[in-house]
Amino acid sequence: MKYQVFICDDNQDTIVQLKHMLLIAAFRLSDNDSVTFNVFGQATTYKSAINILQKTIPTGGIYFLDVELGKNIGKDNGFDLAEYIKQNDPKAQIIFVTSHADLSIITYQRRLGPIDYIVKSSNVAELTTRISDTLKSAINYLENSSSESANFFTYKAGYEVKKIAADNIYYISTTGNSHKLELVHTNGISQFIGSISKIAETAPYLLQISQSCLINPKKAEIDYQSHKITFPNGDIQYYSRKNSHMLRKYFSK
Amino acid sequence: MDSSNLDFFTNIAIIIISYLLLLKIIPKIITNLTSTNKKVFIGVLAYIYISSTVLNAYVLSDTKPTEVIIVSLALLFLQSIFILIMYISLVEIQKKLLSHTQQKELLQEKQELEEYSSYLDQNEDDLRRFKHDYQNILNSLKIDAQEGNVKGVIDKLSEYTNSHFNEEALRKYKDLNHIHIKELKSIVFSKLTQMYNLGILYSFGCESEIYEIPQNIDLLDLVRVIGITFDNAIEAETDYFNSNFLQKQDLRIEAMYYQDHDDFEFMIRNRIPNSDITLSQLTEKGYTTKKQHPGLGLANVKQFSQKYDNVIIDYHIKDTWFIFNLTILPIDEVTD
Secondary structure, eight states, X not given: OEEEEEEEOSOHHHHHHHHHXXXXXXXXXXXXXXXEEEEEXXXXXXXXXHHHHHHOOOXXXXXXXXXXOSSSTTSXXXXXXXXXXXXXXXXXXXXXXXXXXXXXXXXXXXXXXXXXXXXXXXXXXXXXXXXXXXXHHHHHHHHHHHHOOOOEEEEEETTEEEEXXXXXXXXXXXXXXXXXXXXXXXXXXXXXXXXXHHHHHHOTTSEEEETTEEEOGGGOEEETXXXXXXXXXXXXXXXXXXXXXXXXHHHXX | XXXXXXXXXXXXXXXXXXXXXXXHHHHHHHHHHHSTTHHHHHHHHHHHHXXXXXXXXXXXXXXXXXXXXXHHHHHHHHHHHHHHHHXXXXXXXXXXXXXXXXXXXXXXXXXXXXXXXXXXXXXXXXXXXXXXXXXXXXXXXXXXXXXXXXXXXXXXXXXXHHHHTOOGGGGTTTTGGGBOOHHHHHHHHHHHHHHHXXXXXXXXXXXXXXXXXXXXXXXXXXXXXXXXXXXXXXXXXXXXXXXXXXXXXXXXXXXXXXXXXXXXEEEEEEEOOSSOOOHHHHIIIIISOXXXXXXXXXXXXXXXXXXXXXXXXXXXXXXXXXXXXXXXXXXXXXXX
């Protein structure tokens, strides 16, 4: 597979070094399928980067961006560039290059969605390994997202849109607070604002067992005697009597 | 006739005197009626009123007060005084206790401020030194470069970089200056100090300038929850280190404040071992169960979420992180 790569760093030497490491990484990541990286553009300033990207931008490109780009703190830096890229190439795989290990990466993940980063280091071997690993996960993401047919449940937690593989859901239930729902899944719990009836309409793979609860039948174990449904994490939900016929029918299949 | 005149005058005198007395006392009564002790105060007033009414009735019903009535009158009077004194001393004790905790808080705040300002001073010094060094280095580099001594240039530069730019201390309290709410700033400050002293690698980010958060939230509640989640993360990392699940350099805690429109978000994540640890194991061990107070952590966080309709929480495992997320939505986002 051939991947389109863009590099923006205010230091020309870093660009040269990165290109060199891309060659090594391509060699390491190739097995049956040969992997090549084509650097379609490179820039040393925010402005020239935008100029290049305005002319040509791929879908699902890989972008190496310097965080500390230029002199102005907090303006026209790598993050602003990343924001531009995400808008124009939603599948973009962005990898920040920074000299500070204490960079608050979660702030930028919150702002830009999934991004990766590498810390500049004088240890070339270590850096090459780190770049290969990062590229590997970027490639994985690109491959999976193109062949992906899996079902996702999306919900809004505040202003942030989150999604979770439908198969990982255990159940969604109401909480004591109005409009607040709780989604319990394989890896944890997530609260969000919504209504059970609206979700029941849009997510046919979930089964409504009562006024206050939707379950993922694939993860549920049903006990007809006590009207009880048990989930792998030990949580229990009870279904209302009027649904027992429907549930019997569903689970006997 | 004389005695009735005297009666008249004494009555008027009593009314005038009590009016003057009341004028002085009324403001005090009002503050007492509205203070936190208003129930006790009203109780005291009710007691005095009822007992005097009962007495009055007794005295009026019997033209010749017997000794029993006089004694009980005296007793009731003494009791009323006793209760009043009790009430006053109770209020005094409360005041003292309150000022004591306030003083403690102030003291802690002062210490934090001092530490923060000394950190800023230190930074200022470093910056000045850098300015000074910069000119010297530039000059010596120029000479090396003119002589074509590239290796010398690189060596000098990298030496300087290593000794001056990798200092963690320089970035110890990064982004704290963007938080303009005292309580939210000081909790992060004290937790960052704690992690720094424990030698746990951490990062804290606050990109936006935070001046206010949704108004219905009691800041003390929020600060408590933030403190608990920091404590949990620190405790988990220390546990993983002590039980050899993680090496010192792999310990890591990352936290942030974030503001999108007018909400407020807090997120913290701590590194967990790469093995297949399930959430229930985690919630049993590192997260909810503190040694002294079993289950205190998560219970408090859940309580906080239950108290406010506009607070949503989220905690889960992803990759090698345990992630905790708290979002406070603007109130009008949830009431429609």
